[in-house]
Amino acid sequence: MNRPRGRPARGQGLTAEAILDAALALLDEGGEAALSMRALATRLGVTPMSLYHHVADRAALLAALSERIYGGVLDGAPDDAPAEPALRALLLRYYDAVGRHPALTLAIFAEPAAFAGATLRITAQLEALLAGLTPQFAPWRDILVDHAHGSGLALSAARDAAQAKDLRRRHEEALDLLLGQLRATGKHG
Amino acid sequence: MNRPRGRPARGQGLTAEAILDAALALLDEGGEAALSMRALATRLGVTPMSLYHHVADRAALLAALSERIYGGVLDGAPDDAPAEPALRALLLRYYDAVGRHPALTLAIFAEPAAFAGATLRITAQLEALLAGLTPQFAPWRDILVDHAHGSGLALSAARDAAQAKDLRRRHEEALDLLLGQLRATGKHG
């Protein structure tokens, strides 16, 4: 394509924000394979190399997306709420984040470098809440996180919105089953 | 490279077996990114195109690997054993398969076509065993499978064999915690 080279005349050039928006859209639409630096550049109407002025490389792009999506999971959580409803709400927000962006989640699983920021903070918050409910917080932390992951990823196989809603309802029931067990264990364990 | 072209003189040419062995080794050593058709061909001392006479494409290769690894999980399970120990043994064999080949597991997650054979049979067997233990088999099936996945994948972050062993012990404890809850639920639920 014959695009003018050099810096564009006006100030509205490429931004990290716009790159992340487009990258997330590619990921959501076509899975990890669809998110290539070249496809991303094409979608933004730019050459692939322009991207490297705003993100270090593809791994950093995934890490930034992880921060954007999973960072939001911890926002808006009142810290004066009782532990159990707070735990339940946090887990459902996490499940929803996984379910909305399964390809991102899978990509992060394979990219240990992206497993640094928001996901660790979520785990820490989870542990803090669990510590107030049961002495055995480590196994419960794993069980609950794994369940959110697996159940959220399964959401991507839903045929339509109705089935997705049904899956979410069943996830919520299973979560309540687990939280009921946790409550029983916490009391006499 | 100057390799003789055409069919090799003796009968010991490339086999699907040898391709799967090498593919699994690449996957285990370097993750999904390391398993390219070209790297696989190089490791086997062959041109990339030779592979296509034995496997349809990369997706079929992953599906065949899935069948090899997860097919073994169901083998050697006596069907006259009581449901609970049979369930426990099946889940631990599944966990071990995931833990031994995390990259394969992750690759299959992203490749819906590979989610056909052995994994579905494992789920079916799990459901059959659970049906004898609790009326609520669907949520427990999800909880137990998700836990095996998550915990097995976490195994790949272990620094050494000692830590891996410790993680496995903790997984087993968490599994027994869940099975204890399941037993309690089954009785009065």
Add this chain to the structure above:
DNA sequence: ACCTGAACACCGTTCAAGT
């Protein structure tokens, strides 16, 4: 500072040709 084209070392897969 930010964008460009050209280049390098890769991919998966198809095709026509060898034996």
Add this chain to the structure above:
DNA sequence: ACCTGAACACCGTTCAAGT
């Protein structure tokens, strides 16, 4: 039947050059 080289349409990333 099974292997080959050449080709096509892709990758991520680096570099030197433009404005």
